[in-house]
Structure formats: C-alpha cells, structure tokens
Amino acid sequence: MIVRGMFNTPNWGWQSPFEEMEAMRRRIDHLNRLFTGDSSTARAGAGVFPLINVTEDKDNYYVRAELPGLQADALEISITGNSLSLSGNREIAGEAAEAKYHRREREGGKFSRVIELPEHVDSDRASAKMKNGVLTITMPKAESAKPRQIQVK
Amino acid sequence: MARFFETGFPFEPGFWFEGADFPTLDVSEGRKKITVKAEIPGMDKDDLEVNVKGNLLTIRGEKAEDREEEHEDFFHRERRYGSFHRAVALPAEVDPDDVSASYKRGVLKVTLKKQKESSPHKIRVRAA
Numbered sequence: 001m002i003v004r005g006m007f008n009t010p011n012w013g014w015q016s017p018f019e020e021m022e023a024m025r026r027r028i029d030h031l032n033r034l035f036t037g038d039s040s041t042a043r044a045g046a047g048v049f050p051l052i053n054v055t056e057d058k059d060n061y062y063v064r065a066e067l068p069g070l071q072a073d074a075l076e077i078s079i080t081g082n083s084l085s086l087s088g089n090r091e092i093a094g095e096a097a098e099a100k101y102h103r104r105e106r107e108g109g110k111f112s113r114v115i116e117l118p119e120h121v122d123s124d125r126a127s128a129k130m131k132n133g134v135l136t137i138t139m140p141k142a143e144s145a146k147p148r149q150i151q152v153k
Numbered sequence: 154m155a156r157f158f159e160t161g162f163p164f165e166p167g168f169w170f171e172g173a174d175f176p177t178l179d180v181s182e183g184r185k186k187i188t189v190k191a192e193i194p195g196m197d198k199d200d201l202e203v204n205v206k207g208n209l210l211t212i213r214g215e216k217a218e219d220r221e222e223e224h225e226d227f228f229h230r231e232r233r234y235g236s237f238h239r240a241v242a243l244p245a246e247v248d249p250d251d252v253s254a255s256y257k258r259g260v261l262k263v264t265l266k267k268q269k270e271s272s273p274h275k276i277r278v279r280a281a
Contacts, residue, residue: 048231051233052229052231052232053219053222053227053229053230053231053232054228054229054230055225055226055227055228056225056226056228057225057226062221062222064219064232066194066195066232066259067194067259068192068258068259068260069192069258069259069260070258071258092179095181095183095188098183098184099188100181101180101181101182102180102244103178103179103180103241104179104180105174105177105178105179106177106178106179106190106192115229118228130258132194132195132196132197132258132259133192133193133194133195133259133260134194134195134219134259136221
C-alpha cells in the first residue's frame with residue numbers, strides 16, 4: 001500500500017482549521033468502526049492506493065481502480081473465491097538527467113490491495129481493461145450467486 | 154503564504170476535491186523547457202483546461218462520473234468526481250505561445266518552453 005503523502009505537506013498557519021477538521025473526522029470514523037465493525041468508513045484518498053469503486057449489475061461485479069501512468073503489464077490481478085487481489089509496481093519515469101525537480105508529489109513503488117466481493121465470481125470468465133489510467137475488471141457472478149426468480153405456481 | 158496562492162482560494166469550488174492538492178503533480182526543469190505532469194485518471198481530454206499566465210500554470214477540469222457506472226449499483230465508492238482547479242508557479246519565465254499538452258494513461262503532461270536557457274551561475278568558494 002502506498003501512502004500518498006497527501007497530508008504530509010508542510011502546513012502553514014492558515015491551514016490549521018482544516019487539519020483540525022480532518023483529525024476530528026478521523027476520530028469519528030474510528031468510533032464508527034468501533035461500534036459498527038465496519039471498515040468501509042475509511043475515507044477515500046487517505047493513504048489508500050489505488051482508489052476503487054465496486055459496482056454490480058444483474059450479471060457482473062465491476063471493480064474500477066484509478067491507476068494513472070500504469071502500464072497494463074505492470075499489474076497483477078488474481079481472484080480467489082470472492083476476494084480480488086490487485087498488486088503491481090508503479091514506475092514513474094524520470095526526466096532527463098540534467099532536469100531538476102521543483103515539485104515531486106507523484107509517488108511510484110509497489111502497491112497491493114485486496115477487495116472482498118459480496119459473492120463468489122466466475123474467475124475463468126473475468127476480464128480486465130485499462131483506459132485513461134482507469135482499470136476496469138469485469139467479473140461474472142457465479143451461477144449460485146445470481147438472483148433467481150421464483151415462480152409462484 | 155506562498156502555498157495560499159498555489160492551492161487557490163479555500164472556498165472556490167473544487168477545493169475539497171481529494172484534499173487541497175488535486176491533481177498530484179511533478180514539476181521539473183530542464184535547460185530549455187519545463188515539464189509538468191499531473192495525475193488525473195479517468196478524464197475525457199476535452200474536459201481538461203490548461204492555462205498559462207505569466208509564470209502561473211493553471212489546470213482545471215470537470216471530472217464526470219464514469220458513464221458505465223450509471224446503470225450499476227454501488228457497493229463501495231472511493232473515486233471522486235466534480236470540478237477541480239490547481240495553479241502552480243513555474244520556476245522560470247516561459248513562452249506562453251509555445252506550450253503543448255497531452256493526456257495519456259490518465260496523466261496530463263504539459264511542456265513549456267523557457268524564455269531563456271538557464272545557465273546556472275556557479276559561485277566559487279574561496280579560502281579566506
């Protein structure tokens with residue numbers, strides 16, 4: 001997991017009220033987790049990479065992950081039961097040797113994330129594509145997990 | 154205080170987009186040009202706007218929700234959408250008519266030509 005360091009930038013006085021709110025929000029999230037046992041309240045962007053959305057329709061589950069600058073072959077995706085594992089190495093190409101950096105916020109390196117899906121999926125028919133730095137993984141639902149209409153006789 | 158000007162006025166729309174520093178960017182300076190690379194995954198390139206005024210580079214845009222997701226139900230949602238805006242001071246004067254921008258794999262790359270080639274002035278330290 002890459003800590004993106006978004007909140008590690010040096011702070012100036014005027015920013016402190018926002019910092020305070022951030023700290024308060026963390027405390028509330030912590031309480032939420034304590035009481036509900038739910039980890040999904042963790043806020044997006046706070047040190048989690050990549051950011052993901054998980055959706056479903058009638059036939060498939062979809063995971064979309066934001067992986068800017070990543071080459072498709074630097075990515076490893078595996079599915080076991082209902083857990084999807086996403087890992088890879090993000091390399092940030094350096095500029096010419098004589099160039100000097102004035103600002104370097106993008107962070108490369110290894111990352112890995114495991115996503116629990118609500119149901120089992122058919123891993124043999126899963127597919128993935130990359131577009132504009134967004135990875136989309138389509139996973140057909142296992143037959144047993146599909147909604148079944150029950151006929152009333 | 155310098156940071157204030159770079160992140161924009163706190164109540165401008167987009168200020169809360171993933172913290173104050175979206176998009177994440179690198180600024181590097183070579184002998185003849187300055188390169189800025191910003192991570193903005195999932196954009197349509199027509200929704201990106203790049204402006205140069207003096208030595209201030211502004212990137213703004215509107216990140217629309219994923220069209221494919223519209224007909225699906227959400228289980229988990231972390232990706233952010235909406236408008237964003239970030240301005241960054243460039244380290245040297247640039248030619249505003251010689252700027253190129255490209256968007257590839259979710260990374261926006263802006264190349265700006267410097268007005269003058271830099272020739273760092275070395276200062277010799279002499280023994281007293």
